[in-house]
């Protein structure tokens with residue numbers, strides 16, 4: 282597997298450091314919440330716990346190799362930590378810190394009773410066998426010990442992990458905790474091991490639901506439905522492939538898709554079922570019949586109604602944002618747009634439905650799985666999807682309403698800042714990401730104060 286596109290030299294590492302980005306997004310939003318005490322703000326920006334573990338495994342080729350893994354609990358004020366585990370060569374502590382912080386805000390935006398956490402192991406799954414991956418997972422989970430648990434911190438799938446990985450996590454934890462109902466320790470499990478119907482598709486489905494509700498709210502001039510819209514999807518894994526399939530089923534024309542090796546394009550629309558079959562057979566979408574090859578860079582620059590980045594961080598940056606022609610960006614991935622690119626898109630009037638809202642369908646159905654596991658129940662898929670739809674619609678409405686409220690109240694917020702001795706410079710209008718942060722920070726700070734964690 283190739284790693285993420287190399288960062289362009291024009292941008293400093295700090296500008297592309299996910300944790301620095303997460304902190305910048307948070308600090309920007311806090312300016313619109315002048316009532317928050319500075320100590321409380323500091324409490325919310327910092328991760329509560331960062332664990333880094335190192336462990337050897339014997340690989341199937343007979344060699345022994347050391348691996349490094351991280352699990353970060355960012356904040357557990359609203360509930361146990363929640364967030365996926367990623368296996369990727371570019372995993373590092375700062376990336377996991379950022380992903381954990383985004384989980385805190387995401388769970389608050391969609392209003393599920395979890396805090397934020399995330400994990401990752403620095404490894405390249407393309408160079409490892411299934412047996413290697415199983416041993417890595419088991420050793421990583423044993424090393425984490427009671428830092429995870431059904432009411433402590435609950436992992437889930439992320440990049441290069443899936444239901445099979447979650448089954449190994451469950452089993453490892455269950456061996457360490459005999460005699461207990463351990464099912465809620467991890468979500469995204471296989472269906473016959475306490476997984477929830479609808480969880481494998483939930484993130485992609487949530488991306489579609491969020492996009493549809495945002496269009497109904499009139500966020501994109503002249504586009505009120507995905508029906509007939511042209512859609513470009515970067516990343517053809519759990520999130521991207523499901524999103525592509527569901528946008529297609531909803532009547533959109535998906536004109537380009539991609540994976541790490543590059544993309545394929547057809548202005549008349551891509552046969553998504555054929556793409557799925559090809560990916561399952563070869564591992565890639567390249568060479569799909571009836572399509573032209575396209576690089577990931579050029580794919581992002583295609584003219585389309587909706588662009589869904591669903592791969593990794595830092596895909597839309599200062600150096601390529603001018604090429605973006607999409608009318609609406611809906612973030613399936615975590616952190617695909619840098620702050621500089623956010624600002625440029627906002628100035629151009631291109632709305633970005635942020636990750637902490639748009640891709641919250643996964644954690645929402647993970648919450649439903651966790652609830653079902655407590656009762657040893659399994660809901661019907663219609664029930665799961667119906668609940669997801671209502672959650673996503675409510676979350677989109679809450680974020681759009683927050684944006685409208687704040688942007689209609691800038692003078693009063695500026696005056697409140699001046700009154701508290703804060704920088705009194707005029708405040709600019711906020712984008713959807715900042716609105717989502719304001720909503721989330723408000724929810725987390727309210728509970729922090731109610732619980733008396735911050736006096």
Ligand SMILES: NC(=O)C1=CN([C@@H]2O[C@H](COP(=O)(O)OP(=O)(O)OC[C@H]3O[C@@H](n4cnc5c(N)ncnc54)[C@H](OP(=O)(O)O)[C@@H]3O)[C@@H](O)[C@H]2O)C=CC1
Pocket residue numbers: 282284285286365438439440441442484515516517518519520521539540541542564565577591592593594613614615616640641643644
């Ligand atoms: N799984 C979930 O429930 C959730 C995931 N997310 C986020 O969505 C994103 C995707 O996750 P998920 O779908 O689970 O991961 P997967 O591992 O299932 O899929 C990732 C996809 O992205 C592709 N990819 C990797 N690197 C690049 C690159 N540099 N350029 C283009 N494509 C690339 C991969 O290609 P290849 O397979 O060829 O390597 C693969 O198609 C991540 O940001 C994740 O954090 C967010 C919420 C929930």
Ligand SMILES: O=C(O)CCC(=O)C(=O)O
Pocket residue numbers: 363364365366387435436437438439468469615640641643644645647
């Ligand atoms: O399903 C979950 O619990 C977490 C999913 C996740 O890691 C994410 O939303 O980024």
